[in-house]
Amino acid sequence: KQYYHNRKMSILEYNGAAVIAMAGKDCVGIASDNRLGIQYQTVAMDFKKVFKMNDTLFVGLAGLATDVQTLDQLLRFRMNLYELREERTMTPQVFTNLLSNILYEKRFGPYFAEPVVAGLDEKGSPYLATMDLIGAIETTKDFVVSGTCDGNLYGMCETLYKPDLGKEELFETLAQALLASVDRDALSGWGGVVHIITKEGVMSRELKGRQD
């Protein structure tokens, strides 16, 4: 076994991921990389980690791929139930609390995923939140990151971020921050995808980065 890798990888690093979300002027952006790996081997280059919950709410999930997919299904299920019962759309704040609850329920056998929530609240102002794998919420006004290269992402965001960016500038900032960060991380990359959410709609673009 030593022949393959010397360092023991934690479960959160098994598949590799990079997720980033940023607030702009009346808009939010969320982006992720495309890699799905099994430790150091790449298995797919089109693995989705950002999921649309509704037109103004996206969630990005970094971590163990099986839990990312399970949580996506669970969240859509719970959100649909809520909307059927309450007859209104779920706000990002409520969604974040729901997700936190789902994660904490499994406190002593958690889902190995660290989510990032990005959306527009009812007034149309940006909402960003992140939490750890057991659901400790942190809301911010500027940017949130998650994944195997979160250190790189923090550095890039701190450098590139400016408040009140328009949607095109926000797209550019997100793209540059993501691509530069994943290039220094073996476990994430293979391009990316960026979604910019405004009141008018969602703009999604694929990023072509280093394919390694």
Added chain:
Amino acid sequence: MYQQNLDKIAELSSHSAMGVSGPNCDLVNFSELGTGLSDVTPHLAPYHDQCRYISKNLALYELSNDGMKLSTHAQANFCRGELAKALRKGPFQVNVILGGYDENVPNGGSLYVMDYLGSCQKVNYGAQGYASNFTLSIMDRDWEEGLNEEQAVKIVEHCIRELNMRFLLNQSNFIIKVVDKDGVRTVKADSDPTDN
């Protein structure tokens, strides 16, 4: 003496098949020729149970829903869900490649690769187990959009030749199955070299 001709590709439904691999499947095992599989290869029992569980549940769906067949995507999702559920109870140590044919899907055929933890991804080509280290690069090079069956089988044979040449732990017995509009059929099955 160990069994060299174990068919690891199970037919799930009329138009889908599931191949499995995993560390347990590489272990040598004792066998009497051709008797009940789970008695003969008990360490592979989880795989046999898994395949049976999946295929019987798919058959049940068809029976309960007026003959409606589940699409390959749905079958793969069901399989993934079972793997994910089992992960925190008593995990199946099986990595799965599920392939199927649907009429209403562009191109018809679709392939899903799942690992034993329950992550699922639709792919154009895939490999599980030690084989992946050798064969993924070959398929990266050779695969292109719009291959016909003959070309696809040629690529698979290319992979097999490579394994025969370079893979230390290789067993040279391979079985190739094709899934198309007419269902699942075996294209090539090497015989057990210990049979005379």
